[in-house]
Amino acid sequence: xxxxxxxxxxxxxxxxxxxxxxxxxxxxxxxxxxxxxxxxxxxxxxxxxxxxxxxxxxxxxxxxxxxxxxxxxxxxxxxxxxxxxxxxxxxxxxxxxxxxxxxxxxxxxxxxxxxxxxxxxxxxxxxxxxxxxxxxxxxxxxxxxxxxxxxxxxxx
Amino acid sequence: xxxxxxxxxxxxxxxxxxxxxxxxxxxxxxxxxxxxxxxxxxxxxxxxxxxxxxxxxxxxxxxxxxxxxxxxxxxxxxxxxxxxxxxxxxxxxxxxxxxxxxxxxxxxxxxxxxxxxxxxxxxxxxxxxxxxxxxxxxxxxxxxxxxxxxxxxxxxxx
Amino acid sequence: xxxxxxxxxxxxxxxxxxxxxxxxxxxxxxxxxxxxxxxxxxxxxxxxxxxxxxxxxxxxxxxxxxxxxxxxxxxxxxxxxxxxxxxxxxxxxxxxxxxxxxxxxxxxxxxxxxxxxxxxxxxxxxxxxxxxxxxxxxxxxxxxxxxxxxxxxxxxxxxxxxxxxxxxxxxxxxxxxxxxxxxxxxxxxxxxxxxxxxxxxxxxxxxxxxxxxxxxxxxxxxxxxxxxxxxxxxxxxxxxxxxxxxxxxxxxxxxxxxxxxxxxxxxxxxxxxxxxxxxxxxxxxxxxxxxxxxxxxxxxxxxxxxxxxxxxxxxxxxxxxxxxxxxxxxxxxxxxxxxxxxxxxxxxxxxxxxxxxxxxxxxxxxxxxxxxxxxxxxxxxxxxxxxxxxxx
Numbered sequence: 001x002x003x004x005x006x007x008x009x010x011x012x013x014x015x016x017x018x019x020x021x022x023x024x025x026x027x028x029x030x031x032x033x034x035x036x037x038x039x040x041x042x043x044x045x046x047x048x049x050x051x052x053x054x055x056x057x058x059x060x061x062x063x064x065x066x067x068x069x070x071x072x073x074x075x076x077x078x079x080x081x082x083x084x085x086x087x088x089x090x091x092x093x094x095x096x097x098x099x100x101x102x103x104x105x106x107x108x109x110x111x112x113x114x115x116x117x118x119x120x121x122x123x124x125x126x127x128x129x130x131x132x133x134x135x136x137x138x139x140x141x142x143x144x145x146x147x148x149x150x151x152x153x154x155x156x
Numbered sequence: 157x158x159x160x161x162x163x164x165x166x167x168x169x170x171x172x173x174x175x176x177x178x179x180x181x182x183x184x185x186x187x188x189x190x191x192x193x194x195x196x197x198x199x200x201x202x203x204x205x206x207x208x209x210x211x212x213x214x215x216x217x218x219x220x221x222x223x224x225x226x227x228x229x230x231x232x233x234x235x236x237x238x239x240x241x242x243x244x245x246x247x248x249x250x251x252x253x254x255x256x257x258x259x260x261x262x263x264x265x266x267x268x269x270x271x272x273x274x275x276x277x278x279x280x281x282x283x284x285x286x287x288x289x290x291x292x293x294x295x296x297x298x299x300x301x302x303x304x305x306x307x308x309x310x311x312x313x314x
Numbered sequence: 315x316x317x318x319x320x321x322x323x324x325x326x327x328x329x330x331x332x333x334x335x336x337x338x339x340x341x342x343x344x345x346x347x348x349x350x351x352x353x354x355x356x357x358x359x360x361x362x363x364x365x366x367x368x369x370x371x372x373x374x375x376x377x378x379x380x381x382x383x384x385x386x387x388x389x390x391x392x393x394x395x396x397x398x399x400x401x402x403x404x405x406x407x408x409x410x411x412x413x414x415x416x417x418x419x420x421x422x423x424x425x426x427x428x429x430x431x432x433x434x435x436x437x438x439x440x441x442x443x444x445x446x447x448x449x450x451x452x453x454x455x456x457x458x459x460x461x462x463x464x465x466x467x468x469x470x471x472x473x474x475x476x477x478x479x480x481x482x483x484x485x486x487x488x489x490x491x492x493x494x495x496x497x498x499x500x501x502x503x504x505x506x507x508x509x510x511x512x513x514x515x516x517x518x519x520x521x522x523x524x525x526x527x528x529x530x531x532x533x534x535x536x537x538x539x540x541x542x543x544x545x546x547x548x549x550x551x552x553x554x555x556x557x558x559x560x561x562x563x564x565x566x567x568x569x570x571x572x573x574x575x576x577x578x579x580x581x582x583x584x585x586x587x588x589x590x591x592x593x594x595x596x597x598x599x600x601x602x603x604x605x606x607x608x609x610x611x612x613x614x615x616x617x618x619x620x621x622x623x624x625x626x627x628x629x630x631x632x633x634x635x636x637x638x639x640x641x642x643x644x645x646x647x648x649x650x651x652x653x654x655x656x657x658x659x660x661x662x663x664x665x666x667x668x669x670x671x672x673x674x675x676x677x678x679x680x681x682x683x684x685x686x687x688x689x690x691x692x693x694x695x696x697x698x699x700x701x702x703x704x705x706x
Contacts, residue, residue: 031330031332032330033336034336034337034359035336035359035381035384035701035702036381036384036465036466036702038336039384039385039428039465040464040465042428042447043447043450043451046444046447046448046450046451047444047447047448048448048451061330061331061332073359074359074361076358076359076360076361077286077304077306077307078285078286078307078312078357078358078360079329079337079358079359080306080307081306081307081308081309081312082309082312082328082329082330082358084309085309086330108377108378108381109361109362109366111300111366111369112361112362112365112366113293113298113300113304113362113365114285114293114304114360114361114362115361115362116306122306132466133465133466135464177637178400178401178403178637178639180639180640206527206528207527207530208530209530209642209649209651209668210640210651210653210666210668212653212666214655214663214664215664226653226666228640228651228653228668232527232541232543235548237549237640239640256528256529256530257525257528257529257680258528258529258530258531258673258676260676261672261673261676262672269364282357283356283357284356284357284360284705285357285360286357293362293365294364294365298365300365
């Protein structure tokens, strides 16, 4: 918001800034836990590391109503076409976080015959989080990075 | 343990062999009488092994009998655990689902990983991998370096 | 009375679903709301653990076992270490065994708390989810002080545990157990006297005892049907016979009985931990045999012999004698067994993992028909499958 008159509650700014400000503070994730990282994702919503105070009030089970997909866990070749179909079902604008090293590069299973080496072979990823499993604070930091990235975008 | 060995020696004679180490008893049957031996172990009132703990296989590519099928059994009545083994040459075995219903999924998994075909199984298909997967992963001659492409949505739809 | 002609609908309870515990897929054939046939499809998390473990040595292979049953990782390590130690023929010192028991029982309580929260969330309660995870966070803090990580902590070693308990940890653990039992009583009062809970769980999803034994079911589903089969009492390992605890059982094997069995198990685990902490003997936590256990750093820097032992163990791995062994421990979901075949080298020839939820899930195909679709969600939750150990 560019200019503020002292004493009055009036803001001036561009339309793209307002729109991306409101989008970044109300990200609703899709429940997509696959393996161990899903438990740390659930632990980041409990009363100690509350994720709801950053805007992710509810986790939507249906992809048509979500705008953030947190891929938490190992992606296997049998599950890959399903992830692609779920990603295509989400409406624009949408973002993806790859949580954990299994989703980023294959992780400890990179020599296996049935594991996709990183989910970015299938869908485009915005933020990668390292850790096996990453602590809930790392996931919250990744969501804050994503919020800053969204605020820099200039599209309506 | 001793009366178990005596009963089995009386019934099967030459086709049975025993090995005992680290406190575990292992019974080795020959290939042709495997199904009758398992049925005998389940139904005889002095043995009564009614609980199938596990079913699996091992691949020995350099021996003359290539595969070994392993059953782990437990008897609630006599509180005894035993391992049953049988070396087979060609991967065709009769299924044990008519003796224990719980053998259905482990046999599908052994078929999926080793390629051992169990005839008389009600539904023998791959369970952990998709249908068109090339090869059987847990065999020792499976090459891990080959690139396997991702399946299509229609291949996993079933 | 005229009947309408209806068709059978095929509904896909797909891999991505808020109420299936992981990537489980069930194809239901429905007539209205009644289930006629259920077909279970698994394999969406098959990562090839058994093949990977044939290419690394025995010390490194422990890391992949934690990631199978990811809710109670210490219990998976326990089963693998028991099998390898039985193959080599060693027993760890008594203090090491007692510390193993304490950490294993804490991990079991943490796993049952996740089950409690998610099962009640499926049935419609949201508050116990938050209470259960609040207790679980305190347990994970205690585990982090000892092992260094909240989850997937590969803390056990062949010959004992990696390090001793820090100072003052025993008092913190005992204080936590006091408050835990009070909070568990609060959740019980909320749940057991609730009419909706009783209507949704009594006489639903009955697993008869003969069917359970035929299918190879172990753990809380078998104990809910009547038999107190627990590996800690039938084949005791790691000095569990020094402690006194009961095995809770149910009567008919419905969802209410399995719920009751798991709640009582949490209380019995807390009793075991209190006894173990009070009687903890002094001494070493790792075996002193340098052919199997790497020596400590002061000795490595000061003496040539220990340096050679350290080098050989880290670069090659330990030599395990030829043979095969089957050892099992009581996991959070049933009997977790390991069958290891060794050919005398430093890498295992074949590792077979007997997952408890694999056999429990087979039973689901036999008991789902005849129930309504909303009961299917309650029944899946009461069996508590974890797809990481089913698919490996």
